[in-house]
Amino acid sequence: MTDATTTSTGDTPSDAGQARQIRSVLVANRGEIARRVFRTCRTLGIATVAVYADADAEAAHVREADAAVRLPGNAPADTYLRADLLVAAAVAAGADAVHPGYGFLSENADFARAVTAAGLVWIGPPPDAVEAMGSKTRAKELMDGAGVPLFAALDPGRVTASDLPLLVKAAAGGGGRGMRVVRELAALEGELTAARAEAAAAFGDGEVFVEPYAEGARHIEVQVLADAHDTVWVLGERDCSLQRRHQKVIEETPAPGIADGLRRDLHEAAARATRTIGYTGAGTVEFLVSRDGRPYFLEMNTRLQVEHPVTECVTGLDLVAAQIRVAEGAALDPSPPPSRGHAIEARLYAEDPGRDWQPQPGALHRFELPDVDTEFAVLPERTAGLRLDAGVTGGEAIGVHYDPMLAKVIAWAPTRAEAVRRLAHALERARLHGPVTNRDLLVRALRHPDFGAARLDTGFLGRHLPALTGAAGPEAPDRGRFAALAAALADTARRTSAAGPVLVRLGGWRNVPSQPQVKRFRSEPDGREYEVGYRLGRAGLDAAGGEGGEDYAGVRLVSAAPHRVVLDIDGVRRTFEVATYADTSPVRVFVDSPFVSSAFSVLPRFAPPQEQTPQGSLLAPMPGTVIRIGEFSPGDRVEKGRPLLWLEAMKMEHVITAPTTGTLTELTAEVGRQVDVGAVLAVVKEDTTP
Known part of the structure; x- marks a missing residue:
């Protein structure tokens, strides 16, 4: 294992031992990651095949592919999560390899096996390695045996107040779905139920587990790349501490302000984890680092990460190209390319941070970022510059079926301060005409004095949210x-x-x-x-x-x-x-x-009469699907702020609470019903008794 710490040469895997040359790749995904893989494929002279749900028929990734295959329907369970349809699409389009991207089936061992069983090349780790890390409970057992530091899982039936706070996590999948922080024992059972339901809907697996929640910890992950010839590269670490709903928002490399000893321990633990499961390809080993500087294994993502561009910017390495060459059987060079400078990425979402991160579907009239140096590719010679990886273009509609991320904006510079300044400047001048986005929050977070001083932890956004979402000064x-x-x-x-x-x-x-x-x-x-x-x-x-x-x-x-x-x-x-x-x-x-x-x-100059809704109405804040209703009936008394029902929109779950204390007089919502923004879901008559 060799670390990457100095000037890059842009090295890539050598051609030694190449077993099979890939000619055409189907990307079993959509949006930004599909476009990212297609960009590298074009550079390598590889044909591309897209798949698309009906809602994505005119999407950018479909337009850019050499061929595209329809997946009838819109719901992920009917489209991008259908392994049989994806394999059939690859065969029908003449692809000889499948790249899973991230999310959806990217960490599904059965899908990987189905791809190889069809005679196709799987551009990812061996199915057994995917399976080993696919269950976080099983992964913890393996890592414990390999000497990787971790939190021990807790028995939900035996935890006490002294164990608080707790973290409920889905055993399968990631992206913050199926994850809940519990600060009161009385809330544990309800959060377990909610996490199981969300995990089952997102990943088809409702298994969850409980572990200690580390307050004030940093989220630091290590990028690895391994071949089938027993070479493991460690390509530095990334700090991903700025998160909302346990999903990353701003990521950077190298992680600022960590001691050299901790960095070495993280890299060595990641290399051990990689070798323990016989891993090949690109992967990420994730850790929480406690306030006292001790690392704890979280999980291993057996795929390309959303934030991989920052590693590409400092190493000069095209990770997608490396994935493809490793899948073809190529051997890595003995040492990885060294790194140089600092890179930082911000995820631009169609969401309103000031309203509980509500997703904002709708028409995206214009999407422009000034002074972009490259899109979906390594910056030329890693000069100071700006990279854009966008899943959308102006003129598209942001739908309710998928993740609300619009794009990733990445800046590289010789120093962290310069990279942060360049990124904030670019975001501030973006032309974003359409739904509300988190752009202002990103700019303010990047310019916050605590961020500038690298005082980072996973509670950063929650702690500073009022300042980051309110009026930007007088x-x-x-x-x-x-x-x-x-x-x-x-x-x-x-x-x-x-x-x-x-x-x-x-x-x-x-x-x-x-x-x-x-x-x-x-x-x-x-x-x-x-x-x-x-x-x-x-x-x-x-x-x-x-x-x-x-x-x-x-x-x-x-x-x-x-x-x-x-x-x-x-x-x-x-x-x-x-x-x-x-x-x-x-x-x-x-x-x-x-x-x-x-x-x-x-x-209008004179406001017209508005349609009246009953006082105390709960209105749908966004288009979505009712996925759960609390145990209430018309006539029941409810307290203000009590959860009444849950909506799912853009891959996130949203709680709709009672607007006042009073009597539930009307409940029009039904499980499985799709509602438009502004639809009346329930009515609570306020209790006016003194």
């Missing part, structure tokens, strides 16, 4: 009102200037007694409303905020066009790019600039 509403003004002026330009792009130039502000034009906007996702009053005249733009309107003293209009507005604000010129999507209801406007990025819904 200037945020102020900047928002300038974006609203730009939106209003662009709308006027669009309506009145069909002949040319420029409406007015170098106008000035003055007070006038006449009635202004008024436009109203609601900011997304915070719901703040802006009323913009203004009048255009020969002298330019006159501001008239009016009663309750915004005050624009000190602002001068430079120019306005349907898609671009320039304002002079207190002597500083600011340019706002404006995009209006009139075919949505309500009309949505997106305003982008280095100064501020805002999304607005256009409000």
